[in-house]
Amino acid sequence: MSTSTPAPETPDIVIGNHHNKYGGGNPLIQYLTKRFLAALDELLDGVAAEGPITRVLEVGCGEGEIADRLRARFPEATVTALDLPDAGLRQDWQGRDHQVGFLHGDAHGLPFADNTFDLVLAVEVCEHLTDPDAGLREMARVSGRHLVLSVPREPLFRMGNFFTGRHVKDFGNTPGHLNHWGSPAFLRFVSQVGAVADIRQPLPWTALRARVDAI
Secondary structure, three states, X not given: OEOOOEEOXXXXXXXXXXXXXXXXXOHHHHHHHHHHHHHHHHHHHHHHHOOOOOXXXXXXXXXXXXXXXXXXXXXXXXXXXXXXXXXXXXXXXXXXXXXXXXXXXXXXXXXXXXXXXXXXXXXXXXXXXXXHHXXXXXXXXXXXXXXXXXXEEOOHHHHHHHHOOOOHHHOOOOOOOOOOEOHXXXXXXXXXXXXXXXXXXOOOEEEEEEEHHHO
């Protein structure tokens, strides 16, 4: 799914990827995305090394690409994937792994009890949240152990957009990006709820894993 306009079911919120970064034909985007996914796999290797994972939640799952990868990475786990209400996303989910439990919900108020999951993952989500502190607290609340999070690394992300002619009138800011972090600032942000155990910086992103039960 690729969209730059708010969904009728969720007014004022941009849902989905503005560009198809997972299946797009641009060689540079393919290269950068491959490096990002490799970094994500390294973080998940670190999670797996610390004990069995039986319950996984992806917050802001979009079209379901990462949810499918999580299902393959943790085949014994129950994988739940959540995003805001949108008919286009539901259509995308129909073509995904049917063992993933896709549902609608809001990161600011997750519909789960405390410590429901061993791992909560949010890829390219925190920059979209209207209240990122509340969203982070909710993800930490429902995770009993691990958080894996990623965001665009600023100002590099916007600079890359601007100098390649994308979103020029918004100085390179992707539609729907409300929050902007450099790597040190994002580390401090996540450290509010957990001990950061590992960090990766594949251009132009910051990705990290944290233990919420370590503070």
